[in-house]
Structure formats: structure tokens, C-alpha cells
Amino acid sequence: MSIANVSLARRAWSIRRHALRMAEVQGQGYIGQALGAADLLAASYFHALNFHADDPDWEGRDRFLLSIGHYAIALYAALIEAGVLPEDEIGTYGMDDSRMPMSGMAAYTPGMEITGGSLGHGLGIAVGVGLALRAKKNPAFVYNMMSDGELGEGSTWEAAMAASHHCLGNLICLVDFNNQQADGHSKDMMSSEPVDQKFEAFGWYAQRVDGNDIKALTKAFDAAKTLKDDRPRVIICDTKMCKGVPFLEEREITHFVRVAPEEWASAIAHLDGEAPA
Amino acid sequence: MTLSRRKSKYEARVATGGPATSAMIASLEAEGYETVAAPFGHALVDIAKSNRKIVGLTADLSKYTDLHVFAEAFPDRFFQMGMAEQSMFSAAAGLAREGFKPFATTYAVFASRRAYDFICMAIAEEALPVKIVCALPGLTTGYGPSHQATEDLAIFRGLPNLTIIDPCDATEIAQATRAIAASPGPVYMRLLRGQVPDVLGPLGYQFQMGKAQFVRRGGDATVVAAGFMTMRALDAAKVLAAEAIEISVLHSPTIKPLDEKTILTAAANANLLVTAENHTIIGGLGEAVAGACMREGVHPRFRQIALPDEFLDAGALPTLHDQYRVSVKAMVEQIRGWLT
Numbered sequence: 001m002s003i004a005n006v007s008l009a010r011r012a013w014s015i016r017r018h019a020l021r022m023a024e025v026q027g028q029g030y031i032g033q034a035l036g037a038a039d040l041l042a043a044s045y046f047h048a049l050n051f052h053a054d055d056p057d058w059e060g061r062d063r064f065l066l067s068i069g070h071y072a073i074a075l076y077a078a079l080i081e082a083g084v085l086p087e088d089e090i091g092t093y094g095m096d097d098s099r100m101p102m103s104g105m106a107a108y109t110p111g112m113e114i115t116g117g118s119l120g121h122g123l124g125i126a127v128g129v130g131l132a133l134r135a136k137k138n139p140a141f142v143y144n145m146m147s148d149g150e151l152g153e154g155s156t157w158e159a160a161m162a163a164s165h166h167c168l169g170n171l172i173c174l175v176d177f178n179n180q181q182a183d184g185h186s187k188d189m190m191s192s193e194p195v196d197q198k199f200e201a202f203g204w205y206a207q208r209v210d211g212n213d214i215k216a217l218t219k220a221f222d223a224a225k226t227l228k229d230d231r232p233r234v235i236i237c238d239t240k241m242c243k244g245v246p247f248l249e250e251r252e253i254t255h256f257v258r259v260a261p262e263e264w265a266s267a268i269a270h271l272d273g274e275a276p277a
Numbered sequence: 278m279t280l281s282r283r284k285s286k287y288e289a290r291v292a293t294g295g296p297a298t299s300a301m302i303a304s305l306e307a308e309g310y311e312t313v314a315a316p317f318g319h320a321l322v323d324i325a326k327s328n329r330k331i332v333g334l335t336a337d338l339s340k341y342t343d344l345h346v347f348a349e350a351f352p353d354r355f356f357q358m359g360m361a362e363q364s365m366f367s368a369a370a371g372l373a374r375e376g377f378k379p380f381a382t383t384y385a386v387f388a389s390r391r392a393y394d395f396i397c398m399a400i401a402e403e404a405l406p407v408k409i410v411c412a413l414p415g416l417t418t419g420y421g422p423s424h425q426a427t428e429d430l431a432i433f434r435g436l437p438n439l440t441i442i443d444p445c446d447a448t449e450i451a452q453a454t455r456a457i458a459a460s461p462g463p464v465y466m467r468l469l470r471g472q473v474p475d476v477l478g479p480l481g482y483q484f485q486m487g488k489a490q491f492v493r494r495g496g497d498a499t500v501v502a503a504g505f506m507t508m509r510a511l512d513a514a515k516v517l518a519a520e521a522i523e524i525s526v527l528h529s530p531t532i533k534p535l536d537e538k539t540i541l542t543a544a545a546n547a548n549l550l551v552t553a554e555n556h557t558i559i560g561g562l563g564e565a566v567a568g569a570c571m572r573e574g575v576h577p578r579f580r581q582i583a584l585p586d587e588f589l590d591a592g593a594l595p596t597l598h599d600q601y602r603v604s605v606k607a608m609v610e611q612i613r614g615w616l617t
């Protein structure tokens with residue numbers, strides 16, 4: 001749902017900015033992932049998803065499961081931008097008793113549907129939510145946001161098979177393919193290519209897009225939501241870690257991107273110089 | 278529709294501020310100790326130089342389990358299995374069947390929770406020499422329950438054939454790595470990684486598989502400890518000594534098979550027997566010691582220092598160690614309280 005008349009580019013820009021401010025508090029965080037996934041989250045929350053900011057448990061909402069607990073910083077940024085979380089809590093990120101711990105947990109945060117982080121859980125839970133929504137005749141969609149690293153877990157493919165077996169046309173899986181895992185580039189860790197063809201072979205409707213191209217993302221979401229058959233849908237999003245902050249994009253990228261204390265301000269200043277309308 | 282656990286908790290949360298962090302990688306508070314970098318990785322490289330059967334596997338966590346040191350030294354004997362713990366332990370079993378000695382690493386939660394059945398049937402049931410070496414044991418990360426392996430010992434203690442080691446420090450990790458490489462069966466070893474404090478080295482300690490050893494003597498209470506809780510017990514002993522309370526510390530790194538003989542003798546002679554473990558109060562060292570005492574008719578005054586039977590909070594590690602009563606300060610308070 002589009003809230004107010006703000007461009008998606010502006011939403012993505014704000015998500016990046018919120019995430020940088022959170023990471024600055026801690027001097028660390030999965031900022032490369034948050035910057036890379038900001039466009040995908042902007043398209044999710046401000047184009048695709050149906051939700052009420054003031055009632056994150058509204059029964060009619062589209063469920064958005066964050067399987068990748070370590071991407072919590074990115075989702076907090078989106079939830080702040082969406083008005084689900086208050087912006088003035090940014091300074092509490094990762095602190096004792098904060099509602100925004102480093103790893104996403106359902107018990108801590110309004111709008112955080114599941115406790116992810118033990119990777120490879122989200123898609124299986126999404127299958128159950130999809131079955132439940134259908135049984136309740138609730139027309140909402142369930143989204144599962146996962147990473148390319150999670151393609152290594154067997155549980156992902158067990159769930160993929162279950163989703164198509166049970167004809168879950170109400171399930172939309174988003175894969176943030178940033179070609180990065182803890183030990184190195186995903187393609188060197190455990191080759192999962194061709195990912196789109198694997199999902200197709202499992203009975204899914206698969207699209208693969210540039211995950212930093214907002215137009216391509218909204219088109220893919222539209223196609224996934226309006227498809228007339230009951231195949232589960234996956235959108236594989238090729239993203240660039242650190243997208244939007246050129247001096248970080250150029251850095252040697254790892255699972256953790258090193259940012260010096262004074263660089264947070266320069267990163268935010270860079271964004272401020274490029275604020276879209 | 279709304280789960281009660283969710284609401285009650287997040288609405289009550291108010292950040293307390295301060296320089297805290299619930300980050301995954303946090304170092305233990307270990308004031309006054311020298312540290313050693315990646316003791317497991319370096320020891321394994323050293324051993325592998327003369328043992329060609331040793332191979333290494335990881336599930337996308339070599340850098341976080343110090344196995345990258347081995348991977349760099351022996352790239353042909355290292356297998357990156359991707360983030361797929363079940364597949365990794367099955368593959369380790371296959372390598373072991375063919376005569377290799379696989380060291381397979383991940384975080385303790387993912388070995389004990391995700392891969393349990395694979396470890397049970399492919400490795401333990403056949404008593405294959407797979408060495409399962411896991412970082413972030415117990416409460417050694419503030420990241421929350423997804424990464425806090427508070428019940429790994431309970432899970433693995435139920436598994437026949439499996440030897441379980443909870444080393445204290447860098448010295449012991451290096452010594453135990455050598456010992457488990459030489460042992461014929463499957464082993465689960467808890468790992469401290471990165472910069473690891475050296476506590477036992479200066480005491481001239483030598484690890485022996487299956488043996489508990491006194492690392493301090495005192496008559497007021499005997500603390501049986503494992504893992505970094507032995508370091509905590511030694512630190513607490515110093516604080517208590519200043520108050521004229523003298524405690525013994527019996528370090529028992531082999532959780533299974535437990536050195537019942539040494540422990541029972543110590544228990545029979547103890548004024549107060551305390552167990553201290555980096556693990557839930559259920560199913561770990563404390564209950565193993567209590568069970569042995571009960572079975573053998575040894576009945577000391579008994580107290581347990583352990584984590585509560587709860588999913589723990591996310592937060593800064595020092596905060597959590599205080600909150601859950603496994604910091605030095607909390608140990609001192611508990612032991613002092615039991616003695617007065």
C-alpha cells in the first residue's frame with residue numbers, strides 16, 4: 001500500500017539512512033546487507049504489502065516473515081519508515097533492553113513476525129502460514145524474505161517442495177541474492193545456480209530481477225500478486241552489498257563490512273547529498 | 278491471534294542506554310589474563326602436519342570457528358560445505374568411514390539442534406571418529422536464543438558413544454585438540470575462538486581426557502566447574518580468599534564420560550559442593566554430578582550455578598552474565614550466601 005505521496009526511491013533512501021544511523025550507534029551491524037536490501041524492502045512495504053502501521057497484528061495484513069534474523073537492522077529501518085516503529089528509538093538499536101536487538105525476534109519488536117536467525121526456518125513457517133490463511137479464507141499473502149546463504153539449507157528445499165505440492169499461490173518468497181555468505185562469496189561456498197531454474201523445477205513461478213532496480217522490483221511484485229495460477233512465487237533479487245554509498249560499495253566486501261568510526265557521518269552525508277524527491 | 282509472549286514482552290522493553298551490544302561476536306570478560314589467537318586452528322594445523330588423515334569441514338563458519346587457519350594451511354584437506362549443517366555432518370561420517378579423521382565445525386546451536394539426528398545415526402551409532410568442534414557454547418554471545426547454545430550438553434549427553442569436552446581456555450583447547458585427534462571415537466568439543474584467555478597455562482596444567490583435576494585447594498567449599506566457568510571459579514576464589522573464605526576448584530572438562538571417581542571423592546570430603554557450568558541447569562555438568570552422587574550414596578550439601586531454564590535475553594554479554602548469575606561477582610555472592 002502506498003502511504004502518502006512519497007516516491008519509492010525516497011523510501012529506499014530513507015531506509016538506508018535509518019539503517020546507517022542505527023549502525024552508527026553500535027559502530028557495527030549488518031550495514032552492507034541493509035544498504036543492499038533497501039530497495040527490496042521499499043518495494044515490499046510501500047508497493048506490495050497490505051498492512052496497518054498502527055496495528056501490526058491486524059488479521060488482514062500480508063505476513064512478512066524475516067527468515068534472516070541478522071537482516072533485522074534493514075527491517076527495523078523499513079518499519080520505522082512505515083511508521084510501525086518510532087524513529088526516536090533508533091538510538092537504542094542493539095542496546096540492553098532495546099526493542100531492536102541485533103538479531104530479529106518476534107517477542108521484542110512490533111512488526112517482526114518471526115524469530116529468524118537460525119537460518120533456513122522462514123520458508124517452512126511461510127508454508128504453514130500459507131496453509132492457514134487459505135483455511136481461514138483470508139486473502140492475505142505471506143512473504144518470506146531469505147538470503148542466498150539459506151539456499152544451502154536442506155530445509156529450504158523441503159519447504160519449497162511442500163509449497164508447490166500444496167499449491168500455495170498465496171506465498172511469495174523473496175531471495176536477497178547478494179552473492180555473500182559468512183565465509184565468502186556464495187557462488188564459491190556452495191553453488192546454488194541456476195536458482196531460478198531450480199525453483200521452477202520445484203513447481204514455482206520464478207522471476208529473477210535486479211534487486212536494486214525499483215521499477216523491476218515493482219513489476220515483479222505485480223506479476224507475483226496477479227498471477228492467475230496457484231504456483232508459489234519466488235522473486236530472486238540480485239543485489240549489491242552496500243548499495244548507495246559508493247565508498248563502501250568499493251570496499252572489499254565481506255559478511256561484515258568494516259566501517260571506521262568517522263565514516264558513518266560521511267556515509268550519511270553522502271546520502272544527504274543525493275536525496276531523491 | 279496475538280501470542281501472549283510477544284505483547285507482554287515488547288511493550289515492557291525500555292532501552293537502558295550505555296555502550297551495550299547484542300552483537301553475535303563478543304569477547305568474554307577475562308580481566309588479567311593473556312590471550313592467545315585461534316588456539317584450535319593453530320593446534321589442528323600442527324597436528325595435521327604429521328597426521329595425513331585429518332581433514333576439516335565447515336558449514337560456512339570457518340572464519341568464526343578458527344578453522345580458516347587450517348583451511349589456509351591445507352586447502353586440499355579442507356571442505357567448504359556451505360550453510361548446510363546436516364549435509365556437513367553426514368559428509369563427515371562418510372569421510373570417517375573411508376578412514377579419514379574429520380574435524381567438522383559450526384556453532385554449537387546448529388550442531389546440537391539442527392544436525393542432531395545426523396550426528397546421532399551417521400556418526401555416534403557407528404562410533405566413527407568425527408570431531409565436532411563448535412563455537413558459541415552456552416551463553417557466549419548476546420545475540421539471543423538463535424545463537425545461545427544453552428542446552429547443547431543436555432542434548433549431547435543423551436547420545437551413547439559420544440565424548441563431550443568443555444575446555445576452559447587457550448591452553449586446554451590446544452591440548453584437548455591433540456587428545457581428541459588421537460582418540461578413536463566421536464567427540465563433541467565446545468570451542469572458545471578468536472582471542473582466547475590463557476588461564477591454566479601459567480598453572481602448569483595438562484589436559485587428560487576423562488580426568489577432573491584440582492586447580493585450586495581450599496576447605497570451605499568445592500566448586501566442580503567446566504569450560505570458562507573454571508576461570509570464573511578461580512577468579513571468584515581470589516575474591517573470596519580476601520574474605521578468608523577458601524574454596525577448592527575441581528576442573529572437569531570431560532563432561533562425558535565424567536570422572537566420577539575424582540568427583541565423588543571430592544564430594545564426600547566437601548563442606549559444600551557447588552557445580553558451575555555455562556549451560557542450563559537442566560542436563561549438564563551439575564545434574565551429571567548430582568546423579569553420580571545420588572547413585573553412589575554420597576550426599577554433600579549441594580548447590581548449582583547454571584543458567585536458568587529459559588530462553589535467554591539478547592543483550593551485552595557482561596550484562597547477561599550478571600543477570601543470569603554466571604559472572605565472577607554473581608558467583609562470589611552465591612557462594613558467600615551459601616556459606617553464611
Ligand SMILES: Cc1ncc(C[n+]2csc(CCOP(=O)(O)OP(=O)(O)O)c2C)c(N)n1
Nearest residue numbers: 117118119147148149180181182255337360
Ligand atoms: C542454520 C544456521 N547456520 C549458520 C548460521 C551462521 N550464519 C549467520 S549469517 C551466515 C551467512 C549466511 O549467508 P547469508 O545470509 O547469505 O549471508 P550475508 O548475505 O548476510 O553475508 C551464517 C553462516 C546461522 N545463523 N544459521
Ligand SMILES: [Mg+2]
Nearest residue numbers: 147148149180
Ligand atoms: Mg548473502
